[in-house]
Amino acid sequence: MQVTNYSFEDLPFSKLFKTYVHNFDEVSEFFETNPFDRNAISQKIDEFNFQGNRKQTASILSALNEQFNAHEVAIRNIERLEKENALAVVTGQQLGVYGGPLYTVLKTISTIHIARKLEKEFDRPVIPVFWLADEDHDYDEVRKLTIIEEDKPKTFSLPPKNNHLPTVADLQLPDEISDMRDQLKESLYDTDFSDDLWTLLNRSFQKDHTFFKAFGLFISRLFSKHGLVLAGSNQSDVKGVTGEYLKASIEKADKIRDHLEEKSVDLAEEYHQQVTLYDSNLFYLDDETGRTKISRNNNGWKTDGNIEWSTAQLVDEIEAHPDRFSPNVFLRPVIQDALLPTVGYVAGPGETAYYGQMRSMYRCFDMDMPIIFPRLSATLVEPAINRIIGELPFEFYEYGNRIEDLESDYVDKTDQHDIEGIFEDWQAQVEEISENKKKDVAGIDSTLEAAAEKATSVYINELNKLKGKVYRSVKKQDQTQLDRIRRIKANLFPGDGLQERTIAGIFFMNKYGVDIWDKLLNTLDQDEDFKHHKLVYL
Structure with missing residues (x-):
């Protein structure tokens, strides 16, 4: 395996992302820390202050990772999080069937690599964490998988579902997963590595498993041996810990909206606005209407299902039943950073853009924006x-x-x-x-x-x-x-489009081995900072 650099300039990435990696100073007003400046990173780490309860966080993560048979290296990392100087480097992704597109594993590899790099450089525990998108509702995004067959992309899909679904994490894999498996096995021709791959997939993506359990088992079996810890927020104990931030998102809604709008307008003038702004950054989970946005209703609030509250009533409802509320794309990082000592987040180009909208918003929660590290972007070139x-x-x-x-x-x-x-x-x-x-x-x-x-x-x-x-x-x-x-x-x-956004990681695992990602991780230069797209020659 050989890895070479290739400039982002001629590739289909946004102007904002290209500027971020090549000329950070030009976008520094939207981010707090230059991820390519060692002095800036050192200052960020020295000044880092985690406001959460480390022991409580470790307890929550231990219970979660036991569900996924985490490797002892990951379990030790959870214990290390209790240390006062321990930090976390976090990434996250939707719970795609059979692991989703290639960029999912590329983000994971990046997170492990950056955590190792920071730990060695600054001599303190730095834990890689994968945040399972367990409050995401976009079933259509996770039910599809694309491989290459006869030099053409071929997509496999689980059947669509109607509206008012629970979170994808709570959905059980449908019976049709068996049909999808059979079709995939037919298209992914047998190799010396096929048996190992299907053993992994069949143990993870079983019909009685939820998307949450299936995806978590898959990622844990691949990466917990490298110390990767899994986390998420769709759990009552996490909502109990982070409920204050859910309430604050309503109590300070106008201030949050103003800060988001200010940065979003500035960003849109020169680049683009990644995410649309709404009155609140919360969803309400209702048994009848499913997940609905919470919007302004004169001086109060309402859902699309016509449930109404005053601000005081809504805050009381959040305090009494935090499980009924779910963060949107802006509030999710705040919940994440309230639970974890997040010094850095490993982001794709789209995530980098919406973090750029959020810089001032963090102040509303008395928090600092983490360092936004670009993920490994790569194209795998077969012999x-x-x-x-x-x-x-x-x-x-x-x-x-x-x-x-x-x-x-x-x-x-x-x-x-x-x-x-x-x-x-x-x-x-x-x-x-x-x-x-x-x-x-x-x-x-x-x-x-x-x-x-x-x-x-x-x-x-x-x-x-x-x-x-x-x-x-x-x-x-x-x-x-x-x-x-x-x-x-x-x-x-x-x-x-780029290979990493389309083709499933398992396509390459079938041809080059389940351990292909271990080899790629070990091939990366110790000082790699992901400022270039990579051509990976297999």
Whole structure:
């Protein structure tokens, strides 16, 4: 396995993210700490102050991780969190079936790597934590999985469900998981590693398991041996610990909204606003209407299901029944950081953007924004692709273009004949001759000038048709290379997007082993800071 750097500049990442990794000073007003400045990180760590109860946090995490048969290394890390100088580096993700897209494992690897790096550099316990998105309700996001079959993306899905669902974490895997498994096994051809993979998947994603348990078992079995600790907030003991922050989100709602709006407007002027703002950052969980937003109702509050409260009544309801309330994308990090001594969060490009909206909001909770570390971004290049990619005249990033454009560009770059030049010259000569002849015809009979113009247009149209035939002829002559272009594109930029956002991690585990992520983790340079996209040659 070999890893090389590739600039983000030509890849499909947002302007904000590219600026964040290449010119942090330009976006420093939206973030508290430069993740690439050792002095800034050192100051952040020195000044870090965790307001929570470490013993209580450790107790909660111990009970949770026992459910997932966590490795003894992870259990020891939970115990180490009780130390007054212990810190946590956190990431999180939705509970995707069979582990979800590649970026899920890339975020996890990043978190383990950064925790190790900080612990060694600053000589204090730094624990990697994966926050299970156990309050997420987007079932449609977690029920799908994409692999590559015959050089084409192929998606497998569990059946859709109707509205008013509980959290995805509480949903049991449907009976159709068996059908999905059989279809996947048929498409993922047998290798020396298939038995190990399916042993892992079948033990994790069983029909009697919830998405929460299945995904947690999967991640724990892969990464708890590296000390990764699992956490989440959809538990009564966590809601009991963090209920004060849920109440504060209502009591300080106007102030929070003002701070969010201020940063969001500033961010949108130069970059983009990732997340829409609402009156509150809470959802209400109702047995009849499901999860509904809590919105302003004059001086009070209401849900879409027409439940109404005054502010005092809503605060009392949160205190009495915190389990009935769920944080949105802005409040979730606050709950996370109230439970954990979070010195840093490992974020994808989208998460980095919404954290940029949140800087001032943290002050409303008397908290500081953690360091936002970019995650490992990578494209895995298989040997069969590596063998042919050097034979073609394209840079890696160009395979993100449309296949039609790649084919035309290939013909232009490799054909010995200047087809465009031939036809441009031909058309110019036709137009020059036609202009004079049209005048001659008009001099004979002015009513025929339009007909002469039409004759010229017909001729030029025929030229364009002929040019198309010439291009098709060239394509046919070099079909082998054009097929290779399609193959490379399908593997590196499936569906015109980055591989890491589309293809499931298990696709590579089936071909290269369940321990592929251990190897990638060990391949990373000790000082790696993820300022570049990685090309990982398998």
